[in-house]
Amino acid sequence: MNDLVSIVIVSHSMDIAKGTADMVRQMVGSEVKVAFCGGDPDGGLGTNVGRIMDAINDAWSSKGVAILVDLGGAETNSEMAVEMLEPERRQRVVVCNAPIVEGAVMAATEAAGGSSLEQVKAVAEELSAG
Amino acid sequence: MAVGRTMIGQDMLETSANGPFVTGKVRLEHAVGMHARPAVKLTKLAKRFQAQISIRASEAADWINAKSVAKVMALRAPRNSIIEIKALGEDAQAAVVALVDLVAADFPDVGPS
Amino acid sequence: MTLQPDTFKSLVKDAAEQVIASAPELTALDQAIGDGDHGSNMKRGFQAVLGKLDTIGAQPLDEALKTIGKTLVMTVGGASGPLYGSFFLAAGEALSQKELPEDLAEVFGSGVNAVSARGRSQAGEKTMLDVLVPVLEILKAEAGRSDLIERVRATASEAVARTAPMQATKGRASFLGSRSIGHIDPGAKSSCVLLHAVCSTLEARQ
Numbered sequence A: 001m002n003d004l005v006s007i008v009i010v011s012h013s014m015d016i017a018k019g020t021a022d023m024v025r026q027m028v029g030s031e032v033k034v035a036f037c038g039g040d041p042d043g044g045l046g047t048n049v050g051r052i053m054d055a056i057n058d059a060w061s062s063k064g065v066a067i068l069v070d071l072g073g074a075e076t077n078s079e080m081a082v083e084m085l086e087p088e089r090r091q092r093v094v095v096c097n098a099p100i101v102e103g104a105v106m107a108a109t110e111a112a113g114g115s116s117l118e119q120v121k122a123v124a125e126e127l128s129a130g
Numbered sequence B: 001m002a003v004g005r006t007m008i009g010q011d012m013l014e015t016s017a018n019g020p021f022v023t024g025k026v027r028l029e030h031a032v033g034m035h036a037r038p039a040v041k042l043t044k045l046a047k048r049f050q051a052q053i054s055i056r057a058s059e060a061a062d063w064i065n066a067k068s069v070a071k072v073m074a075l076r077a078p079r080n081s082i083i084e085i086k087a088l089g090e091d092a093q094a095a096v097v098a099l100v101d102l103v104a105a106d107f108p109d110v111g112p113s
Numbered sequence C: 001m002t003l004q005p006d007t008f009k010s011l012v013k014d015a016a017e018q019v020i021a022s023a024p025e026l027t028a029l030d031q032a033i034g035d036g037d038h039g040s041n042m043k044r045g046f047q048a049v050l051g052k053l054d055t056i057g058a059q060p061l062d063e064a065l066k067t068i069g070k071t072l073v074m075t076v077g078g079a080s081g082p083l084y085g086s087f088f089l090a091a092g093e094a095l096s097q098k099e100l101p102e103d104l105a106e107v108f109g110s111g112v113n114a115v116s117a118r119g120r121s122q123a124g125e126k127t128m129l130d131v132l133v134p135v136l137e138i139l140k141a142e143a144g145r146s147d148l149i150e151r152v153r154a155t156a157s158e159a160v161a162r163t164a165p166m167q168a169t170k171g172r173a174s175f176l177g178s179r180s181i182g183h184i185d186p187g188a189k190s191s192c193v194l195l196h197a198v199c200s201t202l203e204a205r206q
Helices: A014-028 A049-058 A072-083 A100-112 A117-128 B036-046 B069-075 B092-104 C005-021 C023-033 C038-051 C053-058 C061-075 C080-095 C104-119 C129-141 C148-162 C172-180 C186-205
Strands: A006-011 A034-038 A065-069 A093-096 B003-005 B013-018 B021-027 B052-056 B082-088
Touching: A006 A014, A006 A049, A006 A072, A006 A100, A014 A034, A014 A100, A014 B036, A034 A049, A049 A065, A049 A072, A049 C061, A049 C080, A065 A072, A065 A100, A065 A117, A072 A093, A072 C080, A072 C104, A093 A117, A100 A117, A100 B036, A100 B069, A117 B069, B021 B092, B036 B069, B036 B092, B052 B092, B082 B092, C005 C023, C005 C038, C005 C053, C005 C061, C005 C186, C023 C038, C023 C172, C023 C186, C038 C053, C038 C061, C038 C080, C038 C186, C053 C061, C061 C080, C080 C104, C080 C186, C104 C129, C129 C148, C129 C186, C148 C186
Parallel strands: A006 A034, A006 A065, A065 A093
Antiparallel strands: B003 B013, B013 B021, B021 B082, B052 B082
């Protein structure tokens, strides 16, 4: 079976991140790898670059990784995490400009069909397009 | 050529060859209409086929690409809509039959391909 | 002004200790117009930096700056982690191609550009850039002055105060709109604390 694009969910809230991952698995199935992270090291709301990097590496697929984020800090920290990955992996990770739950479900659906990373990102971002 | 399939309490379903397109119609029985979960299942199934596949939720509506999860989710066809499907390509017949079956059987879980 | 390794280690130690000491004040500022976590975030980050002081002191300067940057990214959290982290990572990267003190403005400028790019912001939006950019201008324009350290210190102080009447358009404070007016920006304050600490340490060593 060919590799599929993986999904990483980054929320300020661990509950939201986990819940979104659950929704993706229930609605789309388990063939697409999903990893999630949320919250800061002290257990409060926030995002953590180290954990985002771990999630990306856990969900790694040769076809690439699409990251879904909630608010601004999650996006900034995700971009930071991508820049701190090994050079070979940096190019194959994108942060999507999409609502976190709907974007994750749509991205995973598209990924399940074998689509490329660019296509998965585009589908997730259709929701945010004008 | 018509292929019929009935389920208890449902109208006759038919698929037919219509010009270069294969078409099918099926009543949407799902309790809350075409919401997100069925939409995802429909799209996933459509993507397994090579054919171009379009669907619409009524004769008045525009055809939309059945492989576009965003468009299918936006359909929000209510219960009792007649979903029309048309497909063009090598496996068009199989695609239409599969999609009609999916809707008729009320979107059962399918295993991974 | 030349930087000896032990001077740099002192600089880092003093700056970290100043930030940690100012955590309550940073928290208070951030409670007014932010999440209220800037103080604890910065304290955590600079405690981690202190924990790596020996490593940092033993590395070549450019690597040391990158180590500081990486440490801050991984431990500060919030919005400031990536911003401060990017500053030091970029400054370290720039320094690998340059010399101090001749290229100080360029190295500092690389850090400022990285903050601007990371936060997608610029001066005038009530952020740490409103201290960093004026300081950069001084470094560029007044490089040869014998009282450069004092000029940097004074510029930082004035710049922090000038953030008070600004309205925030970036970060969490931007949700407050005009209610952010009248409050000093916490990120600007922490930048000022760091710069003042560096100035004091360098002066003491002159």
